[in-house]
Amino acid sequence: MAVFKEISPNASAGEKVSNWFENRFPTAFDAYRVHMSEYYAPKNFNFWYAFGALAMLVLVIQIVTGIFLVMHYKPDAALAFGSVEYIMRDVPWGWLIRYMHSTGASAFFIVVYLHMFRGLLYGSYRKPRELVWIFGCAIFLCLMAEAFMGYLLPWGQMSYWGAQVIVNLFSAIPFVGPDLALLIRGDYVVGDATLNRFFSFHVIAVPLVLLGLVMAHLLALHDVGSNNPDGIEIKGPKAPKDAKGHPLDGIPFHPYYTVHDIFMVSVFLMVFTAIIFFAPEFGGYFLEYNNFIPADPLKTPLHIAPVWYFTPFYSMLRAITSEMMYALIACVVAGAAFGIFKAQLPKILKPVIAVVAVAVIAMMLAIDAKFWGVVVMGGAVIILFFLPWLDYSPVKSIRYRPDWHKYLYGIFVFMFFILAYLGVKPPGVWGEAFGQDIAQRVSQFGTLFYFGFFILMPWWSRIGEPKTVPARVTFAAH
Amino acid sequence: MSETLVDTNQIDSSKRTWLIASGCAGAVGAGAAAIPFVSTFQPSERAKAAGAAVEVDIGAIKPGEKITVEWRGKPVWIVRRTPEQLAALSQVTNQLADPESKRKQSDLTPIYARNEGRSIKPEYFVAVGICTHLGCSPSDKFQMGPQPSLPDDWHGGFLCPCHGSTFDMAGRVYKNKPAPDNLEIPPYMYLSDSRLLIGEDKKA
């Protein structure tokens, strides 16, 4: 039990109240010290480091606006679409709450993608922060589920058919697929049953999981301390400290980063509110035009695409055709060959690799490309979890990597954008050349590039001469 | 922490200035942001439309007959009183708790109902049919004379089955009953001799 601290009767009222609480809830005060006023963060954070706090802000915005929307929304297939228009028209200021929530959903993904990219740039996922990264990937996965289920709720044409297509993906799984899809839907097609259970997941189940994961993400981070743009450990055994044991290159999170984050929040809010008030549809990307048509199970719209934040992965799904399977089989063969002939593995594993490879190739030939499309799409997210163990570069941060790494990262980003763009467009958007569908070939190349970037990272991250990493962080007073 | 070289006094005052500025602006912003959220609690257009005034045709009501219409989810009675029922009103005054409808006038008795019959025209009595005790809807007891649960000199009115409160033909509550107040007279007006509008009145 903690020590009960008596305070002088001459102390101010504020101090007495504070002392009363500290005697009865010391953890809260310890937490403040551990996580805020005495959490030393590197002083050289740049703007890339704001996105974590912004992600938390957007999470709060989504929860609060969500609470108010649920007061008026009706999770019933016959009433849902109408209830959203009811919110837009009949509920005082309902339109604003709705736009905040719809813009918030897209903002969440923009912020999270930028936040993840920061991790990629500065090696924030590397030892000892692998678990921070893993919790983060789990958050990303939950976020995708949350957004997908939330999107069904307005019960528009895109909502309905997007859900229909994605749930049908599960039916591509051999043997269990159709039953699994039936179990998810609760019916033979997406319907009222599906809507109700997605509502429950979206409103309470996944948000609770998200909140738990965010807490875990932050606790894991604070245990090992933040990384920084130079990739230098400011709290390591060799890092310089002052007389009190605080890292010389660190500053207390509160007040320096609380004040910094408040500024970044103001800037973010300007962009956020500009969209909400002046362009809530954002060209049909944040609120899709087709979703203003009530769901019609008998009529599929001409062009269904998932919302923009899913499209890079959707492109990869569409890229897996029966032709692409041959390219993938070639990759499996190459991988197995490497494993058997080049890799330094215990001798016993080599025949195992060969057997597994043959089995995988047999499955790839036997099972529809449709199923492998799902595998690739899922794999594109799952591979992120493994990043800490794929990066073999001697330096963490892009600043000290060989220059050509920067170009490679640039191309990765570019390909990700191309995949996203192609996912939004209908197939064949770039026409044909030499009898080839250009868009499809590009997405196929993009898919291979994406996976190659990660799978081959143990090799390419070691190529080239890294620059010398300084002993102290680079910081210019401002 | 790294060495600080600047004059602490200067830093403190600029920090304080901007802390106060940001704090105030932030508080204003937070308050302004809260307004739309709290506003969503107010009745929506749909609720207001559902609560809109109701037009009633009273041309077909026979003397001594009562019809009930719904307004804002509540039963509203329209009784066409007979001359006997109107005459009875002055005979029961000393048995009533509030014969001149003085209690809670602004809530229960609009200006045009501050008369003996508690109505715009004496012949038609309009009232909200909800007992002022705990909210049950009283039953019609228009027949005069002795009846079960009623006194021998019953002059016609209403009896609430839940706890026995009684009201006269102008909705005035009898003394010594659980109900404290006379029945509420809703806002209403005549659109014509045979059409009433329940829910709106002329002064509004």
Added chain:
Amino acid sequence: MKKILSILLLAFGLVAGAQANTEGVAWDKAPNKTNDLAALQNGAKVFVNYCLNCHAAAFMRFNRLKDIGLTEQQIKDNLLFPTDKVGETMKVSMDPKQAKEWFGGNPPDLTVIARSRSGEKGTGADYLYTYLRTYYPDDTKATGWNNLAYPNVAMPHVLWQLQGKRKPVYEVAEEHGEEVHIFKGWEQITPGTMTPEQYDQTVGDLVNYLQWMSEPAQNTRVRVGVWVLLFLSVLTFFTWRLNAAFWKDIK
């Protein structure tokens, strides 16, 4: 050479256009005047008189028209069916079963039609503006009408008395052995009660009204947005200076 090139370009444009969107011609730009109360009121009148017989606007309340400058009395006198109340929504008089018999399907609800029809070729209002002005008589259709913006549409030309009958004129050209139809203009067959300019103006008002009806809060949204952004600029300036005030300490 130039002529061949331009025809090629046009043909490619038409073909590409047709490929990219199987739904007909390019869209004209609808007039954007959602702040023009007179235009909105005129559009509301046209809408109630011509559209509500078959279509519903089930999420739009009559009394919301107060936002475009009409009083409740004006709404009751000019725009309400006698059986409706001013707080009610614009429901349709037509029975859905009869609609299916007569038109092959239920006429869609029009409340958010202007938002739902936006696409690559323009805004939903652009589409509606084009659609309502590109009807032409077609004997092969059950209604006797066809439409350039929405080929084979099941809806008849409700405004035909205003526009009159007119048909599109094509110039047939040969390109690479293929026949290409190039749209040249319209030929008026029978006149309507309005001149083409008057008709375009009326349709413009109607479409403008549909644009407003699909999001009645839009004008408020922009107005409030200006103030919010002004406030946030001030707040951002304060927080920027606040940040600088603290970070001056850090060397």
